[in-house]
Amino acid sequence: MxxxxxxxxxxxxxxxxxxxxxxxxxxxxxxxxxxxxxxxxxxxxxxxxxxxxxxxxxxxxxxxxxxxxxxxxxxxxxxxxxxxxxxxxxxxxxxxxxxxxxxxxxxxxxxxxxxxxxxxxxxxxxxxxxxxxxxxxxxxxRMEWTEAQSVGPLTPLYIKLLHRDPKTGFYTRLIRARKGWTDHRLAHHPCYEEFYTLGGKMAYNFGDIDEGTYCFRPAGVKHGHFIAETDIDWIIRSDGELTNWYTTDEWVKWGGHAENYEHHHAPVISTLPVRSRSRGEWSGDGM
Missing domain, CATH: 2.60.120.10 (Jelly Rolls)
Incomplete structure (x- = not known):
């Protein structure tokens, strides 16, 4: 929870x-x-x-x-x-x-x-x-960066594996994306994923990511539209084997007839994430 x-x-x-x-x-x-x-x-x-x-x-x-x-x-x-x-x-x-x-x-x-x-x-x-x-x-x-497996992201990521539980697949690793790294698809995973940004900057559908930015994403939450504006490093943890399931041509059915309120008072989707003011406005892209 x-x-x-x-x-x-x-x-x-x-x-x-x-x-x-x-x-x-x-x-x-x-x-x-x-x-x-x-x-x-x-x-x-x-x-x-x-x-x-x-x-x-x-x-x-x-x-x-x-x-x-x-x-x-x-x-x-x-x-x-x-x-x-x-x-x-x-x-x-x-x-x-x-x-x-x-x-x-x-x-x-x-x-x-x-x-x-x-x-x-x-x-x-x-x-x-x-x-x-x-x-x-x-x-x-003292560890070398190794290229992540090619299955998944469209362009290479690099990792340093710090720890992996052999029974559960729970892992902690450093990940680096080079400037220009990009993936336009929306992904979700069977496990949770969290990251803390150690350095660099990335444009992202939930907002800009820079040094000190944190995310905790429960299993099944879609995310994506990445563009690395600089080299960027994170420490990332997941409580199981991270598999990328991709969604393209995505759509969401959301709405209804407003009986006694104007459109700008429409209800929000109940699964909106917790965000902080400094991350700016968010369009809801990716949900």
Missing amino acids: RAHVELIHEDDYIFHTGELPSGEGKILERRLSTDEEDGSSSLSLHAIGDWGRSAGIAHADTEFYVVEGTMIYGGQELGPGGYVQVPRGTAMDWVRFREGARILHWREYGDCGFDPYTNVAEASAKAAPESGEGVSVIDAN
């Missing part, structure tokens, strides 16, 4: 005190999207002072991606492009954000609950035996 967000710029969100139990220091968060049924959240963390937390066990699948500044995980220093993924119930080492850091943080299939331990060895002794494949720690800058 998450709202269709398309598009909101991060700067249009308000700050909350960071909901990161057992941590010490100064951290704020912007809640990009949340699921109030199971606690799943997509957050932008801003360290307004040094912040840290001991080793322990998180109650949700947990991910961190460094946008600016420095994160230290278990003694390993990670700058922009640093990524950590910890499956739910798995022991995670201590983590620290230095003042000024900006970190994207995701919790999936669980809330912010966290059981602290003195060190990672103690946490490992308490971890669930079925806790999964272990912790991934990646510096994306």
Whole structure:
């Protein structure tokens, strides 16, 4: 249960005190999207002072991606492009954000609950035996861009795969579109898709996409008409195997006889996405 967000710029969100139990220091968060049924959240963390937390066990699948500044995980220093993924119930080492850091943080299939331990060895002794494949720690800058499969988008996209769950197909990856990348078709998927824009600009049927623009799109929502005005990079997540189903020559039957109101007071389609004012007016194209 998450709202269709398309598009909101991060700067249009308000700050909350960071909901990161057992941590010490100064951290704020912007809640990009949340699921109030199971606690799943997509957050932008801003360290307004040094912040840290001991080793322990998180109650949700947990991910961190460094946008600016420095994160230290278990003694390993990670700058922009640093990524950590910890499956739910798995022991995670201590983590620290230095003042000024900006970190994207995701919790999936669980809330912010966290059981602290003195060190990672103690946490490992308490971890669930079925806790999964272990912790991934990646510096994306050391990875090569690979061309995406040609089936799907009309012109090449490039990816860096950060994490993929072998059972569910859930993945997190970086995607790059070169200037001039385009696709005029409308696509929808059998899984959800969310992205945060790391840099660049794209014209899009839901509005302009630029650095800091966020989207959460539930399964089945059509989207498309892309034109990359510059090279553009995103971090993208989906909760299953992403298959592109395309619609062309699209049409929508919508309307009725207005008995006691003028046309400009007509009702809106109930599935309009959540958008922020800075994204400007939207024609409804793509719905």
